[in-house]
Amino acid sequence: MPNRNATNLNNSNLKNVFTIECMDIVLREFQMEDLDAIYSITLQSKIKEFLPDWIATKEQRREWLTKYEIKENKEFLEAVPNIPNIKGHALRLGIILKETNELIGWITSGLKDELPPPNREIGYAISKDYTCKGYATQAVQGLAKYLFENTNTDVLNATALTYNIPSNRVIQKCGFRLMGTIEIDDQEFYYYKLNKGEWENKGIRNL
Ligand SMILES: CC(C)(COP(=O)(O)OP(=O)(O)OC[C@H]1O[C@@H](n2cnc3c(N)ncnc32)[C@H](O)[C@@H]1OP(=O)(O)O)[C@@H](O)C(=O)NCCC(=O)NCCS
DSSP, rough: OOTTOOOOTGGGTTTTTEEEEOSSEEEEOOOOOHHHHHHHHHHHHHHHHHHHGGOOHHHHHHHIIIIIIHHHHHHHHHHHHHHOOOOTTEEEEEETTTTTTEEEEEEEEOTTTTSOOOOOOEEEEEEEGTTTHHHHHHHHHHHHHHHHHHHHEEEEEEEEETOOOOOOOOOOTTEEEEEEEEEEEEEEEEEEEEHHHHHHHHGGOOO
């Protein structure tokens, strides 16, 4: 039976679709066909707990995808290399497992209002069926490499609830430096930064 979350990267319609190649996964700009896969991952309990902003009905999700997310991706990519530091310039990429072409999560980069500028942040999610295989780490490394090498981004931020052990681990594995804690909506987050110089010097790009 065909996998309903499968998405074909070789489809000729996808020729002009932006992708970032990683080892086991490809990061690919959201497509309308991703609706079911994204929606079903947003129903998972860990996603609801750690990414409450992604909770939506299927109709809302369809509307966000059509009206904002796909459009903002285009605007972001058209602005490269000089991404303006204004709200709305967010990049949202599906995480596609090469082996099956399935969308297993997503990674985003937008501005985090609660942090002082430069406040470009990376955020991510992986379906519970695919965690602990290093996919989020590959995705963060792939997106950081793309942003540092191809855009005017010099600093990336990341935040994770202090008790979100896997997420903090991903951020640390990618070489981000702990800056401290920050309270957002009465919850305590660890707050990290990775700057381009550190990324180049530590050889994190080659991990
Ligand atoms: C956070 C998340 C993206 C991690 O994805 P992933 O693909 O499993 O991440 P990786 O496999 O690259 O790395 C996970 C690390 O956490 C570790 N880990 C996972 N659960 C753990 C636990 N309970 N205790 C200790 N370490 C744990 C893994 O062992 C691995 O570290 P290692 O490589 O040193 O062994 C995924 O769990 C998720 O989507 N969670 C819900 C959404 C979310 O929290 N998003 C981030 C919001 S800030």
